[in-house]
Amino acid sequence: MPALLIVATVFDAGLARSSLELVGAARPIAAGLRLDLTAVVLGPGPGLAEAAEVLHRHGVGKIWRAAHSLLTSGQTDALLPVVEQAARTAAPQVVMVSADTVGRELAPRLAYRLGASLISEAVEVGTDGHAVVAKRQVYGGRAVAEEAAASWPVVVSVKPRTTDVPEPWPVAGSVEDLVVSLDEASLATRVREVRREQADVGLEDAQVVVGGGRGLGGADGFKTIGELAAALGGAVGASRPPADSGWVPINWQIGQTGKTIRPALYIAVGISGATQHVAGVTGSRTIVAINRDPEAPIFSLAHFGLVGDYREIVPLLTAKVRELKGA
Amino acid sequence: MDVVVCIKQVVDPELPVRDFAIDPSTRRQVREGRPLVISTYDEHALEVGLQLKDRHGGTVKALTIGPRAAVGDAVRLALAMGADEAVVVDDPRGPDLPGVEKAAVLAAAVRKLGRADLVLTGCESADWVERVVPPLVAEALGASCVTFVSTAEFSGNGLVVRRLADDGFHVVDVRLPAVLSIASDDANRPRLPKVKDIVAAKRKPVHVWAMADVPVTSGDRRVRAPEVQGVTIPERTAKCELLSGDPAEQVATLVQRLRALKLL
């Protein structure tokens, strides 16, 4: 059978969550198009064997494993030729890539090198039995475009955190090592340094996120909501204005350009609810909005709304949460 | 340093939702009667190019694919901000062509312009948000590629750039020629042209090329675009419970609701 190839990475803490999300998105496509579910898993070395087992446990049969010290976070120019090598070996009908930092560079470039069809930034992907079909958010989250590609191979990039991690579905599998030859001197781009932000609870993986907007008035407002987030064991995010104004690091931004989140609980504070922000939070299970303007569009999206000044409401809520957690 | 900045003209992306409509025949946003602007991040890309020119000299050229009759405002703003000249690849569907096709035309147009050390784009177009144009232009030109860059500075024979990443920031060494896609940052806030810049812009050259005059090769056009089967406006069904009472009462009710949902 022809193959569907997933691009999976192991850069530090085991198999990337977005790689596992891809497996979930890929399973119905592989079934619908009768493709073998395969993967190439790349990284500097540690954790690759365990990652292959996790992939087998979730339905991936054949795995190509690529270990090299240059296959690290952000090193697109090292990862791309190895993924291309895997794709030429597996000759897949469909290649699936996570649209993360590396993937959004890698997917179009891979499609170019393979002479493939390209679907970019899918938030939903499946098949009608003949083509790969995908949905994408367009026009600042105001509309959804449905795209189809049936001219093989197809490279699809899938936005991280737009699907849940799949349930296990163990299959028998095999692992084959790819012979990787990379020459550091020939790389067109080289990551010199990785500067981490918000390492404690990653915004994208937190079960609770408190987001702050322009309505917080400045960096101090983020201390107020930071205390609420800490009491809830969650992470802090932001809309675009606080990120653009330097009140918070720019990669705290949630939305169309920023991150997509799907926590159990999202609390939006001083955020009006522009479609570009909403685009990143619709996967949240419960949404609470705190805003002093009862007409703010965020209230048409939220499940619970509190109308008032956040400087009054948030400290009260923080105290209540602490009281409950302390009890 | 010779820089080309790719700018797209879009309907103002922050227009109220009620002014947004899809034309079912084109499956794209209705543009007629709406204010048109330079796509948000393309202005930041212009700013990055102009800052490099301010510090190190060279030229900045603005390049757009769009209908010549409509793109005038976008082009004039780019020139008033400080671009030296502009090229319009005249095509009525320009802004709405598939990303794959635009990338091929932009790559060919850059080649036709002659020397370019650096091509800058926005990190995503404000309307179509495909994020495919910059890496595809890089492949077609055989140039380096880094996306979501906030700052760029010279270092040795190349550049050192800051890339916005999932795990923080990456400081990346980049060989030239390069294609960078630019994300917004405090350091690249677009400049506002002064009156004298607006006047001076009127004398700057604007070249209009027909699509047929841009020699796109089969090497530029390797990727196939998906078929757009529909563009729909999703219905929002969530109904919000506005909690009543003073702040303390609202908070008490919220805590009850969250506990009932086992979120607390």
Ligand SMILES: Cc1cc2nc3c(=O)[nH]c(=O)nc-3n(C[C@H](O)[C@H](O)[C@H](O)COP(=O)(O)OP(=O)(O)OC[C@H]3O[C@@H](n4cnc5c(N)ncnc54)[C@H](O)[C@@H]3O)c2cc1C
């Ligand atoms: C191409 C493009 C991409 C974009 N990408 C993103 C993105 O990824 N993420 C994103 O968030 N935005 C994005 N935007 C910007 C988006 O369009 C909005 O401008 C932005 O989301 C507005 O942020 P805000 O809600 O914080 O600010 P505002 O719209 O100014 O809202 C502030 C809110 O705070 C409330 N408020 C004020 N004071 C208080 C108080 N004391 N207590 C309680 N409430 C108060 C006000 O009532 C108001 O509703 C993008 C825009 C474009 C064009």
Ligand SMILES: Nc1ncnc2c1ncn2[C@@H]1O[C@H](COP(=O)(O)O)[C@@H](O)[C@H]1O
């Ligand atoms: N019609 C166009 N003319 C010039 N540049 C464009 C055009 N369309 C897209 N671009 C460039 O490509 C970037 C990314 O667009 P996209 O791939 O649509 O997200 C934009 O920010 C622009 O810099």
